[in-house]
Amino acid sequence: MLTGTALGVLTWGGGASCLFGGFLAVVAASKSRAAQDLGSVREVESLSDLKELASLVPLLVAVSGRVWCARPLTCELSAGEAAIVEVQEEKRTERRFGAVWVGETTPLRASVRETEWCLAEGEGGAGAQVPVLGGAGARGDALQPTGDVFLPAQEGALGALVGELAGHRALGTRVREAALAPGTQLAAHKPEEVGIHDTPLRPDASGRYGKFGGKYVPETLIVALTELEQAYKEALADPTFIAELDHLLKTYVGRPSPLYHAERLSEHYRRPDGSGPEIWLKREDLNHTGAHKINNSLGQALLCQRMGKKRVIAETGAGQHGVATATVCARAGLQCVVYMGTKDMERQSLNVFRMRLLGAEVRPVASGTCTLKDATSEALRDWVTNVEGSHYILGSVAGPHPFPQIVRDFQAVIGRELRGQAAEAWGGLPDVLLACVGGGSNAMGLFHEFVGDASVRLVGVEAAGHGLATDKHAATLTLGRVGVLHGSMSYVIQDPDGQIVDPHSISAGLDYPGVGPEHAYLRDAGRAEYGSVTDAQALEAFQLLSRLEGIIPALESSHALAYLDTLCPTLAHGTRVVVNCSGRGDKDVQQVIQHLDL
C-alpha cells in the first residue's frame, strides 16, 4: 500500500506498525504502484546500508523504524509528548422533534500539529535517521487516542429552560485527541514519482497543503470562513447549483474557451533541423471581460447569493478581477466595492472606468506600496468590519482557507476543458502546461486537472521585473521565504525582519509579494517547477504573439509566453506545450505605449 502526501524525503503510509524489530528497507527500481508488484526487491539490514543503495537505485519504497523527534509537541488533553497531535472538538446539541429529542453534532475545530520527526534505527533517536514529511496528511490509523473528554454546557437554569421551550438544548463539547508518540514502531512509504495523486485531500481537513495554507486571520473572520466553507460544501453537493454555474459559464462567459494551435509561433521556435515543440494556446482571453478571472467571480457570486449576502468586496491589481467581479455583481444585483491601489489605478485607468460603468464603487488604497498587497489588506479590513452582511470575493488562489480551494476549483474548468480538447485534437494528454503566476489562479486552474498525471509537466512563470539580481522583482517562489501573508502560509518576498518587501512587475496582475499556498506545496513537492522572466522579455513576447498570431496577450500572460524562449530549445520534437493565454492585452496597451516606439 503506497499512500500519503508524498513530499520531500519520505512519506508516511501510516497504519503499518510493524512487529519485527530492527530495520527493513525495500528498495526497488520498478515503476509499479505497490510493493508486492515490484520486479526487483532488495531487503537491507540497516539504514546505513541504504545510503549507499540510494545513490544507485531510484526508489526507496518503505522504511520502518521508531518515531523520534528532537522537539516533541505537548498534547492538549494528556500531558504526553508527540510528533503529531490531532485534536477534534465538536458541539453536541439536541433538537426536539415532537416529543423526541434528537442528538446533533457540529464540528467546532479540527487541528493537526506536526513537529519535525524522523524514523530512527534505534531507541531514542539512536542510529541512522530518515526524516518523514507530511505525515499528518497521510492515511492510516497509527495515531493513538490520547484523550476524549466531554465538557458539559454551562447554561444557567434560565437558559436551559428557554432552550427546552424552544426545542433546542446544548449538551456540551466533546474534545478528542490522538497522537503519534515518540518510540512508536511504524513503516513509511515513498510512492514512486512524486505520487501526489495518492494524496487523499488537498487541502487537508485543517485547510493546509502540506505545511502551507491555513487560516491566519483575526478571530472575527473565522465564523465567516467557516460559513463559507459550509456553503461551498453544500453548493457542490447541490446539482442545481452546478447546473446553474455550468449554464452561465456557457451562455454568459462564453465557455468552453478554445484550444488554439499557434502554428506560426511553433514555427518561430523550430530548430535549424526543423524539429521543435508544438505550441497550443488555451484562449482564456476570449472569455467575457477578457480574462480567466470571471470563472471564479461568477462561481463566488452564486455562492454569495446562496448565503443571502447582498454586498460584495473585492481587491484588484490589474483590474481584471475587479472588472469580472463588478460584472457578475451587476448581473446578480449585488452591491460591489472594489479596493485598488492608487498606483494600479493609474496603470489601469481603463479598468477603473469599466468597473465604475458596471456600477461598482472603486475605493483607492493609498497605504503601503499602493498596489495589490495593500488593496488586499484593505479588503480584508472591510470584511472584518462588515462581515455580517458582506462576502469577500477573493480573486486568487491565495488568502485564508477555504479561498485557495474555492478559487482553484472554480478555475479548474480551464484544465477540465483542456483534457477533452487535447483528447479530441491529438488523442492524448498535453506534455507541458505553461502559465504565469502572480497569486497563481490561472496556473492552478490549468494545472489542477493534471496534477495526478505524472507525465504532464507543470511550469509556472513568475515576474522577474528588472531582473532577479535586483530588488525590483515579484518572483516569490524563486526568491521568497516561507511566511504568512493575507491569511495563509506560503512563500513571501520579505526582509530579514519579516516585513513584506515592495515587489515590482510591469504587469499589475503579477505585482504581488505572495503566492498561493498550493503552488508552494507543488513546488516543494517537486510536482511543479517555476521559472521567471523580466519585464523586457515579457514586452518582447507581447509583441511577438501580436505579430505572429494576431493575438494581443495580457502582460501577465506575456510572461508565460516569454518563457517559451527558455523552454523550447530543451524540448523534444513534437512536444505539445499548452500555454494559458489567461487574458487579453487591450487593457495594457495604454501602458505599453510608454515602453515601445512603434
Added chain:
Amino acid sequence: MVASAESAALEGAQARGASITDTMQALKREGRVAFIPFLVACDPDRDTTVEAIRRLDALGASVIELGVPYCDPVADGPVIQAAATRGLAHGTTLDDVLGLVAEVAPTIKAPILLFVYFNPILTRGLEKFCAQAIAAGAKGLLVPDIPLEEASAVADVAAAHGLELVLLTTPTTPPERMQAIARRSSGFVYLVSITGVTGVKEAMEARVEGLIAELQRQTDKPVAVGFGVSRPDQARQLAGWGAEGVIVGSALVRALGEAASPAEGLDAMAELAASLVQAIQK
C-alpha cells in the same frame, strides 16, 4: 524616579516583575478595573516611546500593550496603521523593539504585553522569538492574526518560555468557541467590542454588555475589552457593564504620535490616560 515612587503607593496589586495573570487576578480580587493602554513602539521615536511607557506606568496602567510595527496590520485601523508606518519609516526593527523593552521593563511595575503580527515571529523563529521576548522582560504575547486553530502551537512554545498568550474573542464568535478561547487564553481574555479593526468609535455597541456577561459565565479569567474604546465615558460605561479591564489604543496613539512635538504628544497622551484611569475607578 516618578515610576518607583508611585509603585510603592500601589503596593499589593502590582509587584514589580509580576506576570499578567497575577496582576489581573490581584486587581480582580480587589474589585478594581485594569487600565491597559496600547502604544506602537518607536512612534514617533524610540525615546518618546520609552518615556510614554514610564508615564503610563506612573499613572497606574495595569498592563502595557506594546505594538511591534508591521507593514500589513490587517487587524488595525487607520490610526495604528499610520503609527506603524511612521515607526517603520525611521527604520525600526524587531531588535530595536526588544531593546526598548529590555530598557524600560525593569523600570516599571506594569507587565508588558507584546502585540505582534505572526509573520515577524515566524521569520525570527517562534522559539527564538519567545526566548528573546522573555529575556527582554516582556510577560505576554498577543498575535492578532492567529485564531484558535493556530494558537495551540504558539501557546505551547510561549508557555515553555514563560510567556502568556492572550487570545481574542469577538462579537461574531459563537458561545462554544468563546468558551474554548477563554479556556486557552492566559493572562486575561481579550473581548473585541466591535466587528471591525482597531480605531476610534463614537458609541459602544449595546451588545457588548451581554458579551461581557456571557464570557464571565464561562470563565474565571478577567475579561478586558478593547477595539473602539477611546473616551473616558466609554471606559466608564464598560466598567459599569462589568469589564475587568479596559484597553485603549488608537486614541492614545493618536494623541502621542500626531502632536506637533514629542513633548506635547506625551502631555496629551498623559492627560487622556489620566482621565481614563479616573473614569474606571469605582
